Amino acid sequence: MRDEFEWIKTISPAGHRQSSVIQGIGDDAALVQGSSWDQIVCLDTMVEGIHFTSETMTPYHVGYKSLAANISDIAAMGGVPLYYLVSIAIPSSWEEEDLSQVYKGMADLAEAYDMDLIGGDTVSTKGPLVLSVTIMGQVEPGRKLLRSNARPGDVVFLSGPVGDSAGGLDLLLKRSLTGPFTAEEKQLVKAHQLPEPHVGQGRILAASDKRVSLNDISDGVASEANEIAEASGAVLTLFHDKLPRSPVLQMYPEDQQDQWIFFGGEDYKLIGTMSPNDFAQAEAACKKGGYTLTVIGEVSSGEPGVRLKKGSHVEPLLKAGYNHFS
Amino acid sequence: MRDEFEWIKTISPAGHRQSSVIQGIGDDAALVQGSSWDQIVCLDTMVEGIHFTSETMTPYHVGYKSLAANISDIAAMGGVPLYYLVSIAIPSSWEEEDLSQVYKGMADLAEAYDMDLIGGDTVSTKGPLVLSVTIMGQVEPGRKLLRSNARPGDVVFLSGPVGDSAGGLDLLLKRSLTGPFTAEEKQLVKAHQLPEPHVGQGRILAASDKRVSLNDISDGVASEANEIAEASGAVLTLFHDKLPRSPVLQMYPEDQQDQWIFFGGEDYKLIGTMSPNDFAQAEAACKKGGYTLTVIGEVSSGEPGVRLKKGSHVEPLLKAGYNHFS
Structure with a gap:
């Protein structure tokens, strides 16, 4: 990994698909317009060696599936997925190209749903890779598919x-x-x-x-x-x-x-x-x-x-x- | 760690302070009422051995500070903090009592701001503890303190x-x-x-x-x-x-x-x-x-x-x- 900030630029989207995004990555927090619909939010965490290994999943698959699992939770609430944020703890053994593939897997799936990556945190770890994706979506007010x-x-x-x-x-x-x-x-x-x-x-x-x-x-x-x-x-x-x-x-x-x-x-x-x-x-x-x-x-x-x-x-x-x- | 589900019950709040929470922990995702205010969201990740060690921080401090860092990001957008979600990857070396102290540190600070814990994911890891907190808040529409x-x-x-x-x-x-x-x-x-x-x-x-x-x-x-x-x-x-x-x-x-x-x-x-x-x-x-x-x-x-x-x-x-x- 060269410079963290340089690498973050390469994984940050150039624009947003949802017009509700006021500020995505690049400030203290993301800012999105409020909505009369009810808001849905959840997160899902995957750990290398526990939830996936390089024997069964490429880095692209890891990213794709991590977002897919979250989108599925929004689906189970009857909702429309809108935004996601990515927390990634990176061991030194992971190459930059592989990390970029994790984000590519998420980005390709996000494109299919017109979703926007609006925030996250990238840190280093001496342990295995830990990827936690937070997703936000919305559903018509009062709809509770519990x-x-x-x-x-x-x-x-x-x-x-x-x-x-x-x-x-x-x-x-x-x-x-x-x-x-x-x-x-x-x-x-x-x-x-x-x-x-x-x-x-x-x-x-x-x-x-x-x-x-x-x-x-x-x-x-x-x-x-x-x-x-x-x-x-x-x-x-x-x-x-x-x-x-x-x-x-x-x-x-x-x-x-x-x-x-x-x-x-x-x-x-x-x-x-x-x-x-x-x-x-x-x-x-x-x-x-x-x-x-x-x-x-x-x-x-x-x-x-x-x-x-x-x-x-x-x-x-x-x-x-x-x-x-x- | 005994049973994951039993432990999660002990860290799950019995009720919610914000009347906007429709469904907190316990379903596929959290559900909260929409708002005319702009929504603020961000996350912050802390790794044991990188961002904190047991030489300088107790588990209570780790939890407290992790949420404090996130609340500070909401403050830097001029917002009111409302909800948080916790992703935690737990090594087997951490005792249940210490983990509960992490959540106690967050809960005490959350109480001071009338915030609700509405979701999260607890997983195991063979590496150091990784704690990622996602926070949501809101600010008057159109206010961009960028x-x-x-x-x-x-x-x-x-x-x-x-x-x-x-x-x-x-x-x-x-x-x-x-x-x-x-x-x-x-x-x-x-x-x-x-x-x-x-x-x-x-x-x-x-x-x-x-x-x-x-x-x-x-x-x-x-x-x-x-x-x-x-x-x-x-x-x-x-x-x-x-x-x-x-x-x-x-x-x-x-x-x-x-x-x-x-x-x-x-x-x-x-x-x-x-x-x-x-x-x-x-x-x-x-x-x-x-x-x-x-x-x-x-x-x-x-x-x-x-x-x-x-x-x-x-x-x-x-x-x-x-x-x-x-």
Whole structure:
């Protein structure tokens, strides 16, 4: 790393896409115009060696996925992503070109959503790289697509097939970043390295103006469904045969598929619940937009938790998601 | 660390002070009501072994100062701090009690400003602790207290004495966290460990509705003054004998004082410029609020940069601030 300030210039955007940006990078703080919409904000932190390694992700992927995970959280609130800020703690072992690729990965995804990089902090560390991205977005006032909104009688839905990301990670761990991979396997690898947040689907659900409970799949279906069940004080029963699986994933043994679907995570699809009537309307609206919502279960009253129904057999589906400290 | 989720519950606030918070910690993202005021956002990252060590800062100080540095950036935009989010990458060597103290340091300062912790991410790392705090605040629409606002003819002012923080750090490095320190020395140590952001002064400057250039002193007067000079394309001349020095700092040799004032940093006072007439009004308003603004220099046209005038001698004052990668 040559001069910090010189390098920051190379990663700072020349202009802004959102006209609401008054001052981006370059002052004490960023300044953006207020809005009558409710504001959404969250952050996500990735650590080298914990959340990614150079065996499975290029620096470009690290940047891309870090922003994608944040955009997905905005999607899970039904919102429009607008701005992001980047905190990066850099070890001396990282080359400037690789660091620039991290920012390139974020910038390419930001461009697709007309988002602006408006701030951040770059520091050095004697440990592994730590990348923390803060994202801001907005949603129509009063729209609360919270995980506590599930009610008995609701249907449970998914916005797309899940498990592919974990399948891709498995391939990468076995064969390294460079493969070789078949064309089908490349789809799984891509799902892991370059996930697509479901902003469009979240926007349609927000626009429905109905009660919606919603989570994004960052930690596996089991964990996310349990979060909705706990927050809502309800039972979610998932139908094993209704879970959408990509054609590629179906090439693997069913047990393996299930493991990836329920406990894999990082798919960044949306899981939620709505009343059957409201869902029918939302599903139709999604179809018009080229999106698919799939019913995968139902909500009932009882001791909060998730059940998995396979044929006539029903068993508890425990959280068992990834616990960062376990 | 026992269970991540259990620990997060212990650091999550039971309620919110700002009625604008719709959803804090506990969903995909935080949700807050929109506002007609302009929004201010920034983040600041501290790494163990780079920005602090256990020889000079307790975990409580680390948390407190991390939020204080961010609040100071809001102050430098003339804003009201409202919310914060915390990203923390935790090494296994840190005890749960120490981590809780980091959050206690932030919470105590947040209480003083009626701020709410609304989100974050806790992850593990094999490296040193990395703490990144994102802060959000707001300012009256159209108020831009930017560092690019200085104009020839302005006076340069400071909102308080500087150099104390660097003096405190020097003492801590020489004598460790536990001292011994005299009563006077304790003032310097406190300035380093528990700095007070100048939010009240920033608010009065914002309320003046006049052109104000403003920076907070995070990297020393030389660096901050140069940033204003560069951003504004102007010359700032500082008068050596006008710089406010605390009584305790004056117990040290002048060369030492100067070193700390110009190149020390982490004082979190405000440096800015205004036209002489506007400044006179702002100074009077500050006096009513119990605050002191001190004229320390003047702005003129010329090759952008900072000059230091001592008696009849004028010399360039170079940035030479702390470069995180140098």
